Amino acid sequence: MTGPSIFFEEVNERQGVFHRRAVLLGAFAGLGLTAMGGRLAYLQLFQTQRYERLSTSNQFNFKLMPAPRGVIVDRNGAVLAANRPNFRLLVVRDKGTDTEATLKTLASFVPLDEVRQRRLLKDINSAPRRAPVSVMEDMTWEQFSAVSVRAPELTGVTADMGEVRVYPYGGAFAHVIGYVAKVNKDDITAAGPNADSILLHPGFRIGKQGVEKAFDLELRGRPGARKVEVDANGREVSHHGEGDIPPQPGAEIQLTLDVDVQNRALEVFGEESGGAVVMDCRTGDILCMTSAPSFDANRFVRGLTVADYRGLATFERKPLLDKCLSGLYPPGSTFKTMTALAILDAGIDPDIRVNCSGGMNFGGRYFHCHKRGGHGSQNLRDAIKNSCDTYFYTMSLRVGPDRIAIAARAFGLGQIYDIGIPGQKKGVVPDRAWKKRYFAKNEAQQPWWPGENLSYAIGQGYLQVNCLQLAVMTARLANGQRALNPRLVRSVGGKELPKGSDAPPLPFATEHIQYVRDGMAAVTEAGGTAFRASQLGLGDILMAGKTGTAQVRNYDKGGSRGQGGTWRLRDHGLFVAFAPIDAPRYAIAVVVQHGMGGSTAAAPRAREIMRTTLLKDPEIRARIEKPLPMPEMAPDPELDTVPQSTTIERTAAIPGGPA
Amino acid sequence: MTVSALTRPGERDRLTVKLTEIDWLFVLVLCLIAGAGSLMLFSIAGSSWTPWAAAHASRFGICVVILIALAMVDLRVWFALAYPIYGLGVLLLIAVELVGDIRLGAQRWLSIGSFSFQPSEVIKIGIVLALARLYHGVSAERARLSWWLFIPALMIAVPVLLVAHQPDLGTALLIAMTGGAIVVLAGLSWKIIATAVAGVLAVIPPYVIFGMHDYQRQRVLTFLDPESDPSGSGYHILQSMIALGSGGLLGKGYGLGSQSQLNFLPEKQTDFIFAALAEEFGFVGCASLLILYAAAIFMALRTSYLSHSHFGRLAAAGVTATFTLYVMINGLMVMGLAPVVGVPMPMLSYGGTVMLTVMIGFGLVQSVRVHRYSEVTSGKGSFV
Known part of the structure; x- marks a missing residue:
């Protein structure tokens, strides 16, 4: 079989078909690109506000700032319950964090024995993701700064300054004033379905007894919020201070007690x-x-x-x-x-x-x-x-x-x-x-x-x-x-x-x-x-x-x-x-x-x-101090001599004195 | 150089002449797109050349050299290598099926020494070359409607099924659609086209329900209703649309896109780079980029018009179709109009493999342009 099997007309025919079809390809591409342009216009020109809002809510997060707890004073204003600064160490669980290894590393900065590490690991793993768990309270300044310096390398670790309740008179008021302690599950259940979200804040303390319990809501005040920029993992990126809602400090309670x-x-x-x-x-x-x-x-x-x-x-x-x-x-x-x-x-x-x-x-x-x-x-x-x-x-x-x-x-x-x-x-x-x-x-x-x-x-x-x-x-x-x-x-x-x-x-x-x-x-x-x-x-x-x-x-x-x-x-x-x-x-x-x-x-x-x-x-x-009535002034015959002799006697009694 | 000089025999084979025949405007458009890519990669890395922007720019530089070198390759060489390249591609796909690395749950990579690559990229060029080669020697009548069609159908089906089995649904789809485009461009009867489209549409729902992996099905279902799972599968689409929409007309400014800078945007350096650009440069930036892509597509398509050989026409058009599909699939995905499939935006996204494939393809397109008057000889005779 020699000779061409495709003839010249066919070549032209193939070319013609191709050219017509290629126009279709071009039209298809043009249509697709136009559709994309239309979609872009819809999203970027007509839906801008909606997506800007969503973007902002992505970018900014309000983080609760607990209010300083109200002070409790006695009837004269002496402080019976106050707050003092507390350096805390917090750890969060997140994707790709090895909590166990983190705790091991932390143990070289702060005292964390094996038993405590195991208990903390359980706590952290049972806490919601990205909810910080307090690992250590009341760090010394040295511990705080040591951890702060290394915090960037330790993922999920933050050191911050919170407040902790202090009772200057220790035991004397323990039954009346009671005390605050960590929030447990029962406290959250008791607060009902609309429990204040501050209860979940790490290190938040709730009144458990006495005045602290009975007036807990008044003492608590209203938590504020810090407007912070966060990344997709919820990590804080920056904080400018604008848009912060300042916390409302808790009410001061004056008791009738006397210190x-x-x-x-x-x-x-x-x-x-x-x-x-x-x-x-x-x-x-x-x-x-x-x-x-x-x-x-x-x-x-x-x-x-x-x-x-x-x-x-x-x-x-x-x-x-x-x-x-x-x-x-x-x-x-x-x-x-x-x-x-x-x-x-x-x-x-x-x-x-x-x-x-x-x-x-x-x-x-x-x-x-x-x-x-x-x-x-x-x-x-x-x-x-x-x-x-x-x-x-x-x-x-x-x-x-x-x-x-x-x-x-x-x-x-x-x-x-x-x-x-x-x-x-x-x-x-x-x-x-x-x-x-x-x-x-x-x-x-x-x-x-x-x-x-x-x-x-x-x-x-x-x-x-x-x-x-x-x-x-x-x-x-x-x-x-x-x-x-x-x-x-x-x-x-x-x-x-x-x-x-x-x-x-x-x-x-x-x-x-x-x-x-x-x-x-x-x-x-x-x-x-x-x-x-x-x-x-x-x-x-x-x-x-x-x-x-x-x-x-x-x-x-x-x-x-x-x-x-x-x-x-x-x-x-x-x-x-x-x-x-x-x-x-x-x-x-x-x-x-x-x-x-x-x-x-x-x-x-x-x-x-x-x-x-x-x-x-x-x-x-x-x-009591009212002076007793004095007798009418009358000359005392001994008045001139008595003080003199007393003075001499006293001076003589001092060893090494002039006598 | 005058037109008469070019008509002298042998004149067109001179290298300097060939170089002037390259569509330099087209290369410029590609440079602009890749430049935009580097710009964005610099921004989303937090104003840093590492890890992406510098690599992207230098890779593109190498790819431009490859493009020019391939443009110099005689179209007859391409023609001769068409089947071997296709055959190699299929063999590599079989090899990856047997000994490939599993990455991200899919068997896509083949390692030779320290060098690893995806054979599915080879077949993307291979299928275009092989089909163009095939149709080059086929009469219009046969190409239109014939029992003979099972040959191109088989040529498409084998790599598509192999790639789909990896599983890489996006690439399989891309290869199938590229192959289909060439068959259509070669002159397939409209009756068969209509039947095939109807057939595909009928097969999709059962395939989604029974044939897909869970994550694939999830993506499709999420696409149909993104709100159904805003923190799971719908998260990608939603975050991408937030990035796009919040960009507005002029964008948030270079380096100031919160969605990309704060990692809300997933895969921001690859599949969702377009959304990052949209966020920082707004509608104006997006529209400019789309115009660049449109220009590239139409310039490549025009090259296929110029070719005097059927092989050249189909090859150039096939590459153009692949490129167009890339742009459309990625663009529509980013805009929430297509399910999330791992198809990057060519030249803009970070990733050497796809860039290399596309630039090799464009090298072929430029070769078609440079050798548009060449005579390409099939086994059965010579045609112009």
């Missing part, structure tokens, strides 16, 4: 366990609310080790328990003030005498008076002064539980007060109706047995109160007019909270209250149960009070009667008091858990706390 009184109270408790509450009898302000032993709230801020926590939680004297609010005690003989009021209110003549021979028989049981030999013939005043149980046993049968309960409740026992902080226990002020309710399932136990009146009258039995209630009771007695309410928080953010004196009048005759007060004055006079322990040594400023020794259990026959032996079976010592007697200003209630005696354990402590309180009151001070 000196509170500190003195913790001091006088020493090793003992218990609570003390001091109230202003005119305003209801709580000047002191101390629970001992206490703990250092600062350690909770940093995070307690398991061992430390276990130590605090299992210690027999329960440092974590607020003994003023959460501890319930039988008030013992301090309650005789209430029984006395009930007796007077029942119209019984206070001068009726009861003979005390060391106890009385009732219902086949012998009820002891605390004085074995008996007090002899006692009227109401004597009975308060000597704390004679027999008198009150006898009278209780005439008064009955309901009248006693009315008095106790009117004076504030068995109540919870709105002092702003949680954790108060209500206690029990029993009466017939209460017993019926309490034994709703056990009908045989429901009636009020007359024998129960006897223990009720001396503050035992079902009766249980807390230390704050005792202070309120005493303050109301001392005030004599109004059913004062306690106030712990004076102002929040400069706004004053209602005073405790805006209260209804007491539903008891003034002369009856005065009678009881006189009885309490007698307690601290010579011969009274607390005579020695309650001498303030402030001249004519005297303290009136009532001792109480509350038994914790039924004494065995011939047993130690709660005056020794195992600590937790010993009697509680209580003392309530007010001063000055002539113009009552302050009321105090002290409970010394298992302190054995009201006059021995509680009264001397109450005296010390009361002294401090009185000496801080300028009016009282003025009274």
